[in-house]
Structures are given as C-alpha cells and as structure tokens.
Amino acid sequence: MTDMRVSIAGVKFKNPILVASGTFGFGHEYGKFYDLSELGGICVKGTTLHKRDGNPAPRIAETPSGILNSVGLQNPGVDAFCAEEMPFLKRxxxxxxxxxxxxxxxxxxxxxxxxxxxxxxxxEVNISCPNVKAGGLAFGTSCTSAAAATEAVKNHAGSVPVMVKLSPNVTDITEIARAVEAAGADALSLINTLLGMRIDLKTRRPILKNNTGGLSGPAVLPVAVRMVWQVANAVKLPLLGMGGVASGADAAELMFAGASAVAVGTALFNDPYAPIRVRDELAEYCENAGVARVSELTGGVKPW
Amino acid sequence: MDVYKCTLLSNDKITETSCDMRVLAPEMADAKPGQFVHVKCEGFTLRRPISICDVDGEVLRLVVDRRGKGTEWLTEQRVGATLDILGPLGRGFGTHGRVLVVGGGIGCPPLLYAAKASDSADAILGFRNSAAMMLLGDFRDACDTVQLATDDGSAGFRGRVDELLRRRLSEEKYDRVLSCGPTPMLRACKRVCEELGVPLEVSLEERMGCGVGACLVCAVKLRGADGEYVGHVCKDGPVFKAEEVCFDD
Known part of the structure; x- marks a missing residue:
C-alpha cells in the first residue's frame, strides 16, 4: 500500500487530492455524494470582506475540452463564512x-x-481571479502588488500557513512566484483560470454576459503542467497544482512536474465523484509503479 | 439523488429536432414533477440538463431537443445504450388542486408529469408551427382539455398562449398555473396571472454547470422578503414562484 500522506508548509493532508476553490462551494452539495473526510482537503469558495452577488448570467460557456466561467466571486462574505460555514466544515x-x-x-x-x-x-490568497474588476487579478499580475498582498496576509494570518494562488495570465509566472516567495509565502497554488472568450455566431454576442471569463478543464492541463514545472524550478516553496485534472494520471503528471498535492475542480461538473476517483487512480498508479510514498512523485520528471 | 447508469429503452424522433427517450431508472422513481436530470454526453466537459417529462414506474421519460453538439450526441444514442444520469435534481412544481399548465415549445415536456400528478388539469400549449408540436396525445390523456396555439396559425389558435391564458382565467377558476417555455412567454404569463390573481409557478432555464448548487453559474435574480438576491436555477429552482423572479422588464 502506497503511503498517500503529503504535507505542504507543515499542513498534513491524508492524501494529495484536494478540491479547487469555486468548484465545491462550502462542501454541502458534494457532501451528499460522499463523506468529505475522504478528501485530502477542501479549498472552499473564494470569500470577500463583504457579500458579493457576482456577475449576471450567463456565467458559463462550454469550450473544446473545457469551460469558461465568469461567476465573479459570488459569496456570502467572510463573516457569514466564518460563522455559518466553518462549523459545518470542521465536522x-x-x-x-x-x-x-x-x-x-x-x-x-x-x-x-x-x-x-x-x-x-x-x-489561499486569491490574487488571480479574472472575473472581478478591482482586486483579484489586479494584484496577481505585478510582482510588487503580488508581494504586497502576500505580506499583508502573512502579517495577519498568525500561525496559519499562507498559500498564494498564481494567475497564468502573466508574461512570466516565475517572476511573480519569486516575488511572492520573497514576501514570505509558505506555499503556492497554480494555476487559476486562463482568460478566454466565446461568441455566439447568431447574435454576435459573447456567450458570457461578462464578455470574458476563465478557462478551465482538460484543455488547460498542459499549461498547468508546464507552469508548475517552471515554478518548481524557480522557487523552493511547496506547490499545490491544479488545472484540468480529471484522472489519476493527470494528477501524477502535475506531481512529477513539481506539485506536492493536486486539486480537482472542473472535472466535478462531469463526475461528482471525480476527486475520489482521481485519488484511487493515483494510488493504483503508485502501487503498480512500486512507489512507496506518493510524495516521491513530486518533482520526479526527468527533463530532456 | 446520485449518479446512475441507465439503459436506454426507446428513442423516437417526435419533431424535426427532438427525441422522446425512455430510460430504465428505478432509483429515480421518486422524482417529482418539474425536477430535472443532468445527462453526461460523451466527449463533453459539461452534462446537459434535461427536464423530466414523465415517470412511469421504473421508467423515466425525457424529451431532448437538439440544440448543439452535446444534445446531438444524446439524441443519436441507440436503444440498449447506457446513459450516465445524475438526478433527480432541483425543486419541482406544486401540483395540488386544479391546475392549468401553460407550455411553450420544448418547455412542454415537464408539464406533462405535472399535469398527471395534479388532481385535475387543463393545458394550453404553444408552438412555432404545427411541425413543432409534441406530446399532444399524452396531454389529451392527462388533461380534461387541451388548447393549442401556434405562431403561424398552422394548428389551433393563431397567436400567443398568454392570450388563451387570459381568456381561460377569466372564465374558469384554478388553484395554480404552471408554466415552462421561453422567457418572453413566462413574462407574459406572469403579467396575466398577476392581473387576474392566480398563483403562477414558472420553470426557468439557464446555462448550467454542476447541476447541484456548488459552482454558482446558473444565477437568477430573485425577490424575497428582504429584497433582491441572487439564487441558482439548479438548486433553488428550476421551478420558482413567479412573484419571486425578477424578469428583466
């Protein structure tokens, strides 16, 4: 039996499969399908200081091997999250x-x-949401502001480890990664969605009411693998990899590229059991490959 | 509610673009009128939400309209194929008392199950033209009366269903009106029902992601006791009380 435990910045996960923020709400919905304790971890829906209604619908468009979304951080606000959602999640x-x-x-x-x-x-510090005007991506696309956001969170997080979520919508993701590392981040998660757009030929209108949105799903997996690999080579921080993971093999690729753990997101919409299946397929791959500890996969790629 | 593997029992083309499909789904025998299922389409990231047209014992009936590549794949499935179906999902119609169902085009199928589940029902069904008509025999079996309207007058009344609705509600008493169809039609029905003081429930459609309320993409503007708020078609609906829905008008 492969040891599936991994750790990121001192946080010990029972297995390396988490669910990605924004795809899992606060756990209630998928908790009806399986015990949430099966998961390595839950990156909950992004929260903001005040309640947000999000963007007008349509907020989703299908793409070849993926989706665009423009939810726009709809959430009940941080106080409601702490008071109403945390007691449930802590169970x-x-x-x-x-x-x-x-x-x-x-x-x-x-x-x-x-x-x-x-x-x-x-x-997880979201400096990479492509669907909101202020904040979000605005912080994630410059080294100075990314570092400043990291520092602000670090100074107020006490002993809780701080992971910064990076945007792929930048010229050089390793520059941002280095800046965030220097500002004191304990870990990095990547990638957030890639900015995209689709147009309805009949109406000449963008399908998303927000015009543009974030691309996720299998289409972005190779971008995620490449960026995780580049960032792993640029910083010493542990990485949570995500972007299009739909199978154990996909998760293994991200780990070989340098991720210590992997988050499943968009695959949930096709298969509510995706995170459990990805975990089991990854364990099976490790068994067959004679890997004693899943953490051995991290950074195991042999580049040409 | 869960993911089930269901055998396709029949698949019959009923209009130029839509198919009447029956699947074996004993686990979904308790589905309520107005609920929907989310069907996996091979090769697509997103499932396709399809309203439940009828439940007959262990058999679930779905009418699928070919809108794009995903539903095209679905309507091309042969009898004996296994479909991956998530459901039943969402909140359905109230069916107590005497109901009047008002359907438009591909909005008609979920109203059949609602009509069957009610104490007594009448139907007003609207279509673009006679070629787009569907399920007329089924509605005639399930309802006391069925009135037809087509945009071009090729069958039944030439005009809109809300005109027939207004006439009907002025002549007859109903406990509720249930409606599903294009948004302009629902908006017109809401106006008529408000004027004549009859409760109306509408089934809405929005581009959907997860289908279970986690991803928050199928947003709909609603009005509650504390003012306007954003709800979601998959979890809070697809059926809403008409007075709660903020149609953009």
Whole structure:
C-alpha cells in the first residue's frame, strides 16, 4: 500500500487530492455524494470582506475540452463564512483551506485575520481571479502588488500557513512566484483560470454576459503542467497544482512536474465523484509503479 | 439523488429536432414533477440538463431537443445504450388542486408529469408551427382539455398562449398555473396571472454547470422578503414562484 500522506508548509493532508476553490462551494452539495473526510482537503469558495452577488448570467460557456466561467466571486462574505460555514466544515476529518480575495491590502489583512481566527488550516490568497474588476487579478499580475498582498496576509494570518494562488495570465509566472516567495509565502497554488472568450455566431454576442471569463478543464492541463514545472524550478516553496485534472494520471503528471498535492475542480461538473476517483487512480498508479510514498512523485520528471 | 447508469429503452424522433427517450431508472422513481436530470454526453466537459417529462414506474421519460453538439450526441444514442444520469435534481412544481399548465415549445415536456400528478388539469400549449408540436396525445390523456396555439396559425389558435391564458382565467377558476417555455412567454404569463390573481409557478432555464448548487453559474435574480438576491436555477429552482423572479422588464 502506497503511503498517500503529503504535507505542504507543515499542513498534513491524508492524501494529495484536494478540491479547487469555486468548484465545491462550502462542501454541502458534494457532501451528499460522499463523506468529505475522504478528501485530502477542501479549498472552499473564494470569500470577500463583504457579500458579493457576482456577475449576471450567463456565467458559463462550454469550450473544446473545457469551460469558461465568469461567476465573479459570488459569496456570502467572510463573516457569514466564518460563522455559518466553518462549523459545518470542521465536522470533517479533512483540511480546510480558506480562499480570500481583497480589493485593497487592508481588506486582505482583515480577511486573513478573520479566517485565521475561525480556525482554517491554511489560507489561499486569491490574487488571480479574472472575473472581478478591482482586486483579484489586479494584484496577481505585478510582482510588487503580488508581494504586497502576500505580506499583508502573512502579517495577519498568525500561525496559519499562507498559500498564494498564481494567475497564468502573466508574461512570466516565475517572476511573480519569486516575488511572492520573497514576501514570505509558505506555499503556492497554480494555476487559476486562463482568460478566454466565446461568441455566439447568431447574435454576435459573447456567450458570457461578462464578455470574458476563465478557462478551465482538460484543455488547460498542459499549461498547468508546464507552469508548475517552471515554478518548481524557480522557487523552493511547496506547490499545490491544479488545472484540468480529471484522472489519476493527470494528477501524477502535475506531481512529477513539481506539485506536492493536486486539486480537482472542473472535472466535478462531469463526475461528482471525480476527486475520489482521481485519488484511487493515483494510488493504483503508485502501487503498480512500486512507489512507496506518493510524495516521491513530486518533482520526479526527468527533463530532456 | 446520485449518479446512475441507465439503459436506454426507446428513442423516437417526435419533431424535426427532438427525441422522446425512455430510460430504465428505478432509483429515480421518486422524482417529482418539474425536477430535472443532468445527462453526461460523451466527449463533453459539461452534462446537459434535461427536464423530466414523465415517470412511469421504473421508467423515466425525457424529451431532448437538439440544440448543439452535446444534445446531438444524446439524441443519436441507440436503444440498449447506457446513459450516465445524475438526478433527480432541483425543486419541482406544486401540483395540488386544479391546475392549468401553460407550455411553450420544448418547455412542454415537464408539464406533462405535472399535469398527471395534479388532481385535475387543463393545458394550453404553444408552438412555432404545427411541425413543432409534441406530446399532444399524452396531454389529451392527462388533461380534461387541451388548447393549442401556434405562431403561424398552422394548428389551433393563431397567436400567443398568454392570450388563451387570459381568456381561460377569466372564465374558469384554478388553484395554480404552471408554466415552462421561453422567457418572453413566462413574462407574459406572469403579467396575466398577476392581473387576474392566480398563483403562477414558472420553470426557468439557464446555462448550467454542476447541476447541484456548488459552482454558482446558473444565477437568477430573485425577490424575497428582504429584497433582491441572487439564487441558482439548479438548486433553488428550476421551478420558482413567479412573484419571486425578477424578469428583466
């Protein structure tokens, strides 16, 4: 039996399969299909200081091997998350990763303080949401602001490890990764969605009411593998890899590229059991390959 | 509610673009009128939401309209094929008392099950033209009366269903009106029902992701006691009380 336990910045996950923020809500829905304690961890829906209604519908469009979404961080606000969602999530034997998104550095600080006090296991700093005007991606595309957001969260997170979620919508993701590392991040997660657009030929209207949205799903897997590999070579921080993972083989690729753990997202919409299946397929791959500890896969690629 | 592997028992073309499909789904025998299923289509990232047209014992009936590549794949499936179906999902219609169902085009199928489940039902069904008509025999069996409208007058009344609805509600008493169809039609029905003081439930459609309320893409603007808020068609609906829905008008 392969040892499936992994750890990121001191947080011990029972297996390396998490679910990606924004695809799993706060766990209630998929908790009807399986015990959430089966998961390595849950990156919960991104939360903001105040409640957000999100963007107008349509918020989704299908693409070849993927989807575009433009939800726009609809969420009940951090206080509701802490008061109403955390008590439910804490009932499960899994790690809870809060995902926070601020409009200003002060908001990032306040969010970090609140979710840390609520007892989350880790904070994922969203500086890469492509669907909101202020904050979000605005912080993630420059080294200076990415570092500033990281520092703001670090200074208010107490002992809770801070993981920064990187955007692929940049010229050189390794520059941002280095800046965030220097600012004190404990881990990185990547990739967020790639900015995209689709147009209805009949109406000449973009399918998304927001015009543009974030691309996810199998189409982005190779981009994620490449970026995880580049970032792994650029920094010493542990990485949570994500982007189009739909099978154990996909997860293994991201781990070989340098990820310590992997998040499943869009695959859930096709198969609610995707994270469990990915975990089991990864374990089976390890068994067959004679891998004693799944953590041995991390960074195991042999580049030409 | 779960993911089930269901055998396709029949697949009959009923209009130029739509198929009447029956699947063996004993696990979904308790599905309620107005609920839907989310069907996996080979090679596509997203499932396709299909309203439940009828439940007969262990057999689930779905009418699928070919809208794009995904539903094209679905309608091409042969008898004996196994379909991967997530469901039953969402909140359905209230069916107590005497109901009037008002359907438009591909919005008609879920109203058949609602009509059957009600104490007594009448139907007003609208279509583009006579070639687009569907399920008339089924509605005639399930309802006391069926009135037809077509845009071009090629069958039944020439005009819109809300005109027939207005006449009907002025002459007869109903406990509720249930409606499913294009948004302009639902908006017109809402106006008529509000004027004449009859409760209306509408089944909405929106581009959908997960189907279970996790991804938040199928947003709909609703009005509650505390003002406007954003709900989701897959979890809070697809059936809503008409007074709760903020149609853009």
């Amino acid at each position: 499960f034997d899994t790690k809870i990763v809060a995902n926070i998104s601020g409009n200003t550095l002060e908001e990032y600080s306040e969010l970090a303080e609140k979710v840390a006090a609520a007892g989350v296991d880790m904070i």
